[in-house]
Amino acid sequence: MKSFFRFAVLALVLVIVAMVSGLTAMRFAIHGQEVAVPALVGLTPGDAERSVSGLGLQMFIERQYYSPQVPEGKIMSQLPLPGTKVRRGWQVRVAQSLGPTRVTIPDVTGESEHAAELNIRRRGLDVASMAQVEAPEIPADQVMAQSPTANATQLVAPKISLLVAEAAPPQAFVMPSFVGQPLGSVSRTLQDAGFRLGGVSVASIVEAPEPGTPGQTGVATPPAPPVQPSPASIIVSQFPAAGQKVVAGTAVSFVVR
DSSP: OHHHHHHHHHHHHHHHHHHHHHHHHHHHHHHHTEEEOOOOTTSOHHHHHHHHHTTTOEEEEEEEEOOSSSOTTSEEEEESOTTOEEETTOEEEEEEEOOSOOOOOOOOTTSBHHHHHHHHHHTTOEEEEEEEEEOTTSOTTBEEEEESOTTOOOOSSSEEEEEEEEOOOOOEEEOOOOTTSBHHHHHHHHHHTTOEEEEEEEOOOOOOOOTTOTTOSSOOOOOOOOOOOOTTOBEEEEESOTTOEEETTOEEEEEEO
């Protein structure tokens, strides 16, 4: 019995030792993959790339800013900060200095969106963002405002944001019913309201022969000539149907009799 007890205690001790050894090895394996982020501020992109790649890290130039203090082309900020412990393969994001401002911000207000973008890019600048707003009194696609303003000197980034006029959406209406009304008066109403008259067709009417009518001996009766719509024709159906939402300029078609 004592031998069995000693054997059980020894087995338990061995299991505990194995677990502690495994956890220790895992901890060393995990922390063995960590490195400290080097200081990159003040380096050129090439030197910074070599510095991080030697540690198994990656570098990405996220943004560029004007700076009278940091020489052009040098790294001016970084994330994560120097000394931060990260895993191998981590990406270090940096901002690069463009040096002092040497570009003149053009005045693109009043130009079209396309012309303004060409004017900006021709000067080595970029469009940061472009917002649109409805402005009925200003032609659509025209630049209403910009930031920074023209000839600004205190620039942070080589980008310009634009505010562009947007065409107002066409006014929506609910289609009324024209059934039972003369085609002529309805046509004038549509034109006055800004709509167009679409196709007009005449409803086909099949007349059954009266009983006892002479001549019904199997001889085909020649078809009657087609009836042409006139202003006095009465509307029997329409498209779009009454109650549907339509916009100005929509063509409305009718069937008349």
